[in-house]
Amino acid sequence: MSHPKNRPMLFCFRLLLALLTMLSVTAPLSPATATATETETATEVGKLTLLPDIAAPVNLHDHVLWLEDRTNDLTLNDVLNLPIDVFTPSTGVPSFGYTGDSVWYRLQLSVPQGLTQSLQLEIQPNYMNFIDAYLIRQGTSRHLWQSHMGDHVPAGLRPTRGSQHVDSFPPLEPGDYTLFIRTKSNSTQLLIAKLWPTDQLISSLTLRDGAMSIYFGVILMLGVVYTVLGSLVRDRAIATYGVCVILIGTLASAVNGLVLAIIQPEWPYANDLIVGVTNVVGSAASIFLWFYILDLGKQNVVIARIAKVYCGLSVACALTVTTDFYALYGTYVVPLHAALLTTLSLIVTYRIIRAPRQWLLWVYLVVIVIPIGGAVLLQLTHAGLIAATPFRLGLHQFTLFFHMCAMGILMGFRLSQIEKERMNMLRVTAATTSLVGEQRKLISMLSHEFRTPLAVIQRSSEMLLLRLRDARSDVTDRLQRIQDQARKLSRLVDIFLNKDGIDDGDFALARELVPVNRLLTDFVADTSRADAEITLECVGTEQLETYVDATLVGLAITNLIETARRYAQGSPIHITVRRNGEWLVEIDIPCHGKDLNSQEILRISDALFRQDIGPTAMQNALGLHISQRIVDAHGGSIKLRDKGTDGIELCLLLPCEDSTGSFDI
Numbered sequence: 001m002s003h004p005k006n007r008p009m010l011f012c013f014r015l016l017l018a019l020l021t022m023l024s025v026t027a028p029l030s031p032a033t034a035t036a037t038e039t040e041t042a043t044e045v046g047k048l049t050l051l052p053d054i055a056a057p058v059n060l061h062d063h064v065l066w067l068e069d070r071t072n073d074l075t076l077n078d079v080l081n082l083p084i085d086v087f088t089p090s091t092g093v094p095s096f097g098y099t100g101d102s103v104w105y106r107l108q109l110s111v112p113q114g115l116t117q118s119l120q121l122e123i124q125p126n127y128m129n130f131i132d133a134y135l136i137r138q139g140t141s142r143h144l145w146q147s148h149m150g151d152h153v154p155a156g157l158r159p160t161r162g163s164q165h166v167d168s169f170p171p172l173e174p175g176d177y178t179l180f181i182r183t184k185s186n187s188t189q190l191l192i193a194k195l196w197p198t199d200q201l202i203s204s205l206t207l208r209d210g211a212m213s214i215y216f217g218v219i220l221m222l223g224v225v226y227t228v229l230g231s232l233v234r235d236r237a238i239a240t241y242g243v244c245v246i247l248i249g250t251l252a253s254a255v256n257g258l259v260l261a262i263i264q265p266e267w268p269y270a271n272d273l274i275v276g277v278t279n280v281v282g283s284a285a286s287i288f289l290w291f292y293i294l295d296l297g298k299q300n301v302v303i304a305r306i307a308k309v310y311c312g313l314s315v316a317c318a319l320t321v322t323t324d325f326y327a328l329y330g331t332y333v334v335p336l337h338a339a340l341l342t343t344l345s346l347i348v349t350y351r352i353i354r355a356p357r358q359w360l361l362w363v364y365l366v367v368i369v370i371p372i373g374g375a376v377l378l379q380l381t382h383a384g385l386i387a388a389t390p391f392r393l394g395l396h397q398f399t400l401f402f403h404m405c406a407m408g409i410l411m412g413f414r415l416s417q418i419e420k421e422r423m424n425m426l427r428v429t430a431a432t433t434s435l436v437g438e439q440r441k442l443i444s445m446l447s448h449e450f451r452t453p454l455a456v457i458q459r460s461s462e463m464l465l466l467r468l469r470d471a472r473s474d475v476t477d478r479l480q481r482i483q484d485q486a487r488k489l490s491r492l493v494d495i496f497l498n499k500d501g502i503d504d505g506d507f508a509l510a511r512e513l514v515p516v517n518r519l520l521t522d523f524v525a526d527t528s529r530a531d532a533e534i535t536l537e538c539v540g541t542e543q544l545e546t547y548v549d550a551t552l553v554g555l556a557i558t559n560l561i562e563t564a565r566r567y568a569q570g571s572p573i574h575i576t577v578r579r580n581g582e583w584l585v586e587i588d589i590p591c592h593g594k595d596l597n598s599q600e601i602l603r604i605s606d607a608l609f610r611q612d613i614g615p616t617a618m619q620n621a622l623g624l625h626i627s628q629r630i631v632d633a634h635g636g637s638i639k640l641r642d643k644g645t646d647g648i649e650l651c652l653l654l655p656c657e658d659s660t661g662s663f664d665i
Contacts, residue, residue, distance in 0.1 A: 047063065047108040047109075047110065048060065048063045048107060048108065048109055048110070049109075049110040049111075049112065050109060050110070050111050050115055050172075050195075051112070051113060052113050052114070052115060052116070052117060053117060054117060054119065054195070054197055055197070056197075056200070057194045057195065057196045057197075057200065057201075057204075058194060058195040059193075059194055060107055060179070060193040060194060060195055061090065061093060061094060061105075061191045061192055061193045062090070062092070063090070063107055063108075064090050064094065064105040064106060064107045064181075064191070064193075065084070065087035065088060065089055065090065065105070065106045065107070066087060066088055066090055066094050066103055066104065066105050066106070066191075067079070067082070067086060067087050067088070067103070067104045067105075067106070068096060068099075068101055068102075068103050068104075069101060069102040069103065069104060070101045072100075072101065072102045072184070074102065074104065076134055076143070076180060076182075077141075079104050079106075079180060080136070080141060084106070087104075087106050092387065092388065092389060093190055093191070093192060093388040093389065093390070093393070094190060094191045094388075095188075095189070095190040095381065095384060095387065095388035096188075096189040096190070096384055097188060097189065097330070097331065097382070097383050097384020097385070098186075098187060098188050098189075098326075098327040098328075098329070098330025098331045098334070098382070098383060098384070099189050099327055099331075099384075100184075100185075100186050100324040100327045101184075101189075102182055102183070102184045103182070103183050103184075103189055103191070104180065104181070104182050105179075105180065105181040105182075105183070105191060105193075106178060106179070106180055107178070107179040107180075107181075108176065108177075108178055109172075109176065109177040109178070109179055110176050110177075111172045111173070111174055111175060111176070111177065112174055113174055114171075114172060114173050114174045115171060115172040116171045117171075117197065118168075118197070118198040119168075119169040119195055119196065119197060119198065120166050120167070120168055120169060120195075120196045120197075120198050120201045121133065121147070121166065121167050121168075121169045121193070121194075121195055121196075122164055122165065122166045122193070122194050122195075122196055122201065123149065123165045123181065123183075123191070123192070123193045124164065124165070124191075124192040124193075125188075125190065125192065125255065126151060126163065126164055126165050126255075126256075126257050126260060126271075127151055127185065127187055127254075127255060127271060127272070127275050128150055128151065128165075128183050128184070128185040128187070128189070129150050129151060129152040129184055129185045129186065129187075129268075129272070130148075130149075130150040130152055130153070130182070130183065130184045130185070131147075131148075131149040131150045131165055131181065131182070131183050132146070132147070132148055132149075132181070132182040132183075133145075133146060133147040133149070133167070133179065133180070133181050133182075134146045134179070134180040134181075134182075135170065135177055135178075135179050135180075136177065136178045136179075136180065137175060137176070137177050137178075138175070138176040138177065138178060144170065145169075145170040147159055147167040149165040149166075149167060150165065150183075150184075150185075151259075151260060151268075151270075151271035151272065152268040152269070152272075153268070154265070154266040154267075154268065155260075155264035155265060155266055156266060161260075161261075161264055162205060162209075162257070162260065162261055163205065163208070163209055163212065163256065163257025163258065163260055163261035164205060164208075164257055164260075166201065166205075168198075169195060181193065186272070186322075186323065186324045186325075186326045186327050187272075187275070187276075187326065187327070187330065188330060188382040188383070188384070190382075190388050208256070209257075209261060212253055212256045212257070212258060212261075215249070215252070215253065216249060216250070216252075216253040216258060219245060219246070219248070219249025219250075219252075219253075219404070220246060220249055220250075222242075222245055222249075222404070222408065223242050223243070223244075223245035223246030223247075223249060224242070224246065225242070226238055226239070226241055226242030226245060226411060227239050227242030227243055227246065228242070229242075229415060230242055233415075233418050233422070235414075235418065236292055237289070237292040237293070238411065238414065238415075240285065240288060240289045240292065241289055241407070241411075243285050244282060244285045244286055244289055245404075247278045247281055247282030247285055248278075248282055248400070250274070250278045251275065251278040251279050251282055252397075252400070254271065254274045254275045254278060255275060259271045259274050259275075269322040272321055272322045272326075273321055273322055275321075276318065276320075276321025276322070276326055277318050277321055279321075280314060280315065280317050280318040280321065280329070281315055281318060283314055283334075283337050284310075284311040284312075284314040284315045286341070287307060287310065287311050287314075287337070287340060287341075287344075288311055290307075290344050291304065291307070291308075293348075293364060293368070294344065294347060294348070307340075310336075310340070313333075314333060314337070317329040317333060330382065330383060331383065331384075334379050334382065334383045335379070335380065335383045335385060337379065338375075338376045338379040338380055338383075341372050341375065341376055342372075342376055345369040345372055348361060348364050348365055348368075348369050349365065349369070352365060363410065366406070367403060367406040367407060367410060368403070370399070371399035371400065371402055371403035372399075373395075373399065374395040374396040374397075374398065374399030374400070375396055375399070375400075377392045377395055377396070378392065378393065378395070378396040381393060450489075450493045454486055454489060454490045454493065455490075457482065457486045458483060458486045458487065458490070461479050461480075461482045461483040461486065462483065464479050465479050465480065465483070485526075488551050488554075509548075509549040509552065509633060509634070510549050510551070511547050511548055511549050512547070512548070512549075512550065513545050513546075513547050514545065514546060514547075514548060514550055515544070515545050515659065516538075516541045516544040516545065516546055516577060516585050516656060517538050517541055517542060517544075517577070519546065519548070519550060519553070520536055520538065520575065520577055520587070521536065522550075523554050523557060524536045524575070526554075527554075527558060527561070531570070532565065532573075533572040533573070534561065534572065534573045534574075534575060535572055535573070535574045535575065536575050536577070537574065537575070537576045537577070538577045538578075539576065539577065539578040539579075540578060540579055541577050541578065541579065541585060543658050543659045544579070544585050544656045544657070544658065544659065545656060545657055545658070545659050546585060546654050546655065546656045546657075547655070547657075548634055548654060549634070552630045552633075552634075553630065553631075553634065553654070555626070555627070555630065556626070556627035556630040556631055556652065557575075557587065557589075557627075557652065559623035559624060559626060559627040560589050560624070560627055560638075560650045560652065561573050561575075561589060562623060563591060563604065563623065563624060563650065564589050564590065564591040564650065566593075566595075567591060567592065567593030567594075567595050567596040567600070567647075568591070568592060568593040569593070571593075573589065573590070574590060575587060575588065575589055576588040580653055583655055583656065583657075584636075584653045584654065584655060584656060585653070585654050585655075585656040586651055586652070586653055587651070587652040587653075587654070588641075588649050588650075588651050589649065589650045589651075589652070590643070590646070590647065590648075590649050590650075591604075591647050591648050591649065591650055592643070592646055592647025592648070593647065596647050596648070601640075601648060604624060604640065604648070604650075605640055607624035607625045607628070608624055608625075608627075608628050608638055608640060627652075631652060631653075631654070634654060634655070635655050636652065636653045636654040636655060637653050638650065638651065638652050638653070639651040639653065
């Protein structure tokens with residue numbers, strides 16, 4: 001026995017299962033539901049005997065003969081004059097795929113004892129544009145009863161305002177009759193016709209309409225919840241899946257007569273518009289969802305682009321849903337969509353074979369790939385590529401129900417995981433905010449501690465210069481260099497050791513017009529050492545000047561050189577300076593060595609060109625990141641040039657002008 005606490009959930013589950021099983025989009029009742037009289041007397045296709053007191057719905061489509069009218073010009077009189085041999089016997093559910101042709105059905109009825117019972121004729125699917133039914137007594141040429149149904153018939157002119165195409169069947173005297181049914185649609189063509197006792201049809205329609213309303217409400221609620229939550233947490237997969245759920249739920253409900261029953265449109269194309277648009281856009285959205293499931297954008301860019309183009313073209317086909325061109329969409333695009341879904345499912349299976357321990361792939365296989373089988377069968381059946389059977393037409397509703405239940409569970413786990421990630425992010429953010437506050441305090445303290453000794457050094461060097469005015473030149477030169485370096489260090493403290501730290505993207509530049517060759521010569525003289533030699537080569541830059549902050553540019557070049565020295569330890573760094581175009585000077589710093597590999601080059605590239613780099617990359621390449629910001633502040637740029645087997649080259653580009661005052665042209 002189930003636990004008492006689980007009984008409400010079990011009851012809801014059984015109720016939902018019962019409601020969804022009644023939502024047969026196009027699946028007819030099993031032939032076993034026909035009366036015993038029908039089974040015994042229907043000895044040949046195309047002839048059906050009806051006895052009084054029919055107790056169960058009678059499937060008419062199992063006994064019809066059909067004729068496809070490719071001209072769309074045949075009238076009832078034309079069909080009456082045709083020999084019966086031109087009609088083809090039906091061996092099951094007559095299905096013709098997506099076609100704009102008219103189809104005529106012929107059914108011989110034998111009523112040996114008359115028929116006075118109240119009966120109703122129901123014809124599905126309800127998205128067919130025109131359904132014309134004629135009942136003729138053999139031996140006469142005029143019909144004794146006719147009915148005009150279809151979703152292109154305005155609601156005010158339909159025999160019954162409801163979700164299905166239903167009309168009262170007339171009482172019949174003993175004799176033989178012929179029932180002709182003509183259908184025409186720009187969608188898939190198939191016929192499911194039943195003769196119902198009135199009371200049973202009312203009960204069936206009541207249950208079906210109630211189930212459809214509950215189904216549509218549940219699906220719509222789930223779709224809206226998924227879409228809103230996916231948008232709030234910025235998870236594209238959840239948001240896209242929510243859109244797919246809304247579209248699939250709307251499509252299934254419209255196919256089951258939601259538009260005809262609720263809206264009751266007088267405009268002939270309303271049902272076509274809703275059914276067609278939700279079908280087309282839903283198909284494209286399902287493919288788009290696979291981008292996030294299989295991560296096609298990173299796995300194979302070419303396939304991802306082809307799939308995106310397909311989705312765009314598929315959505316464009318929504319313009320044809322109210323025209324006969326929609327049949328072309330169903331004939332060519334629907335099978336292509338089925339093939340594409342099958343291919344994507346095979347990709348998941350292939351990945352499972354290669355990585356059987358990835359549990360997420362197994363979840364996709366069970367929850368998504370297996371239910372797709374029902375959808376593919378339904379699409380191939382509607383396209384006319386395989387024969388229509390009750391199993392193929394009705395399987396999709398059960399696989400869809402299984403999919404929705406399983407996805408609901410998965411979405412619960414997914415949203416729970418997102419909530420945990422959000423809480424972790426909040427904790428990390430709080431810790432980071434606290435750390436930044438502590439960092440600001442530390443920077444302020446370091447700034448104060450650095451300024452005091454720097455001021456002492458500067459004042460001491462100035463006093464020594466005054467007192468040792470007559471000393472040897474090497475002494476005064478050394479004191480002057482100490483004073484210059486102290487001034488430079490004080491400037492760097494002002495820039496970086498402030499309350500905003502290195503996160504401040506704006507530098508207070510102290511620009512001056514400096515000859516390019518002198519800038520680089522002074523830099524090499526100040527930074528070159530015996531164990532870290534730097535050589536300089538200037539090519540055609542004698543007349544060039546640049547308007548820069550020499551201290552910050554020197555720091556940027558130093559960081560680039562230190563990066564090069566990291567991979568070429570002990571080797572001299574050879575800097576080359578040359579013109580680059582009309583307005584730029586290029587400073588080339590080669591970077592090569594045995595430790596320089598593709599991973600190191602990627603780290604250098606991230607530090608130079610990514611605006612937001614992670615903590616690990618920041619630790620390894622903070623100097624390069626600062627260099628890029630300094631050069632950007634001067635209106636220049638840093639390039640990374642691949643030299644093949646010789647490694648890479650870091651190229652610093654700065655604006656320049658000719659020393660005569662005119663720019664080079």
